[in-house]
Amino acid sequence: MITKKKICVIGLGYIGLPTAVMFASKGCNVSGVDINSEVVNLINSGTPHIDEPGLILELNNQINSGNLKAFDRPIESDVYIIAVPTPIGSDFKADLSYVDKAVESITPLIKLGNLIILESTSPVGTTLRIRDALAKKRPDLKILIEDNSNADINIAYCPERVLPGRIMEELSLNDRIVGGITNACSKKAKELYKIFVDGEIHITDSKTAELAKLTENSYRDINIAFANEISMICDDLKINVTELIRLSNKHPRVKILEPGVGVGGHCIAIDPWFIVESDPTRAKIIKLAREVNHNKTEWVYKKILNEINNIKPKVLRIGIMGLAFKPNVADLRESPAMEIALKLALNTDVTIILSEPNINKIPTEFAGLNIYLDNRENAFEDADIIVALVRHKEFFSMIKRYEYKNILDFCGLLM
Template sequence: MHNLFKGRVAIIGLGYIGLPTAVVLATRGIEVIGVDVNPQTVCAVSRGEVPFVEPDLAVAVSGAVAMGQLKATSETPEADAFIIAVPTPFNEDHSADLSYVETATRQIAPHLRQGNIVVLESTSPPGTTEKIAGWIAEERPDLKMPHDTEPNADIFVAHCPERVLPGRIMIEMITNDRIVGGLTKRCAEAAASIYRIFAQGEILLTDAASAEMAKLVENAYRDVNIAFANELSAIAEHLHIDVWEVIKLANRHPRVSILNPGPGVGGHCIPVDPWFIVAAAPQISPLIRTAREVNDRRPHHVAEQVIGKARRFRTPTVACLGLTFKANVDDIRESPAVEVVGLIAEGLPDVEIVVADPYVDALPRQLAGRDNIKLVGAHQAVESADIVVLLVEHEPFKAMRHTRLSGKVLYDTRGAWR
């Protein structure tokens, strides 16, 4: 029987990963303090509310706060374990921006004491967990670090990457297998004692660098396969062939499983993580780089197709359905739909672009300043449009009656209306 963690956990970052992690621990009897730099997030969680849409999360947060197991603050507290779940975007050269991770680490350092566990959940390039130990050592030279004094280290440092799907986070956080990579074996075992509290999947122990790389590989694998589908879609368009029919037929082969094409790749993982691999080994990663470039190019291709159709009209109205990066969530991070809308508006400055998304209340900042873009309801958008572009397959869009779409020029980037 493995030991389970007992003590207080501080989670740094109450976003799409940090808050669900806080909740699953709190609802299992662990005292959890969530830390976030956004005062609106802190206030919302303190009231038992959720600052974003995720199925089943709102009820869980409300219950955890009501029980007194979950609290939110902007100040780093004393704790027995610290989980870092802050953003790791990339710089202009596609290298990882670790400034959020470094800031969180240095804020934690003054509060560390012997026996504490520090876990990085943020997706990061290989070597980041080692850097965390180095930053702590700079701030706390009094502590014995695991990378050079094992087996008598004062603290345990590990990496446990998240691997959940938005829209299913509360399910997959519990049921998925977890990778826990420590700077030492004892570090991995200490960190795993936290995740065994709620994880029903297998917990796989490894070294920190392998855990970091495994998460990047998972998303790079998906990115390469999506790029194949997107390139296939462009070729099929050129040859005037129905790509959806081709994929359906090809997938009848027992060892073929082609993904669906789309307007690009969005979210906080797939558009970012492969670049960390490329940056780590730029001379020997041409396939991963090319897949990223294919998928980054896709919104431009879609916009060019729509602009070409619009120029056949004298005074067209274009309706774009969807702004989020995937269906049935409110997450617009790295959304290709947002990019497509912006490119269409830029290419057709005198054309009215009406946009609808049941999960978005206001235009994203990238689009808000454009005079020819207006956010309206879905039915109003379709009724006023000459051209309808489906960018996200939200259920209300998929359920639209064909009679409502009749007579419109349709550009279905998701294959939802076939």
């Protein structure tokens, strides 16, 4: 039975760790791998280094059962799942060095019958890149390009499609796409994910699966960009954007999203650039949407800066509501709110009081700056300006206490 085979998950971040836990919970012998020794030690003690509902309980169950253990290097296994970061560089192109290092680390361990799966969001062709690297480094293995089942190893791509805050639920409930370098590889990957996935598993080729993941997030980015662009137009025309969108959405085929301060997280803010990288001539709307959402963050920062400069006497204290990249999570990755708060701290001499109910210590990026974390409501009593950046559920009652103050609401808390 495949459920008793050994699975090695490389990269124990927001996707890798929950995935390792899910396989372990179904009886698999799972080795989790991370190059950060602190992360390895935390996981082996039953303490996740990421905040995700339901994760800590299930992690402890699987550590205690012996089904899951973390290491700082890969362990010989039957299945290798690569879930490492794929950031973009300053040139807006994918940095695949983590993927390359992961492949290099497992190359000596690979043996006949192994299944290798890439989960990291990647540009089109990355799975074939893995195939080519392994074919070059392991000429003793038959890694076929043609579609038949006689290859020594199987290679496939299976992107995640989960929402932070619901990862443990959605890993099993959501449909998955698997794309192998051959149809036989796809079938092997589908068999593996059926261990814990209750949603439907759709088979395709690796390039289509890679582009599907990027297309899903680019679609969302474009829709967010439309809302953000409309919000800036409304500001120029002195129109209430909340009222405008409410009325426009009365049309039976219109569903405009709520505007925000930009786009963050490790998916939507990055993935569209991988399509632009693959086909820069054609990806015009995708690139423009990325630019609109990036520029919305700068626009918000300048609006706050302008308000500071307009108020007399000089503003001494600003209350900022929200740092996470989206409502009701603790995830600060690529957060536009973080970027705005940091720029204000670096470029003004005001005191900044942060309220972020999902974290309990100030991020290291703010070390040494005139910026503090205080989630108490009375922290805003003396604020000259209150800036709402993230629509956390805790803020709806909180902001009502300060409706008499100068409030810059960029996330619809006052709607």
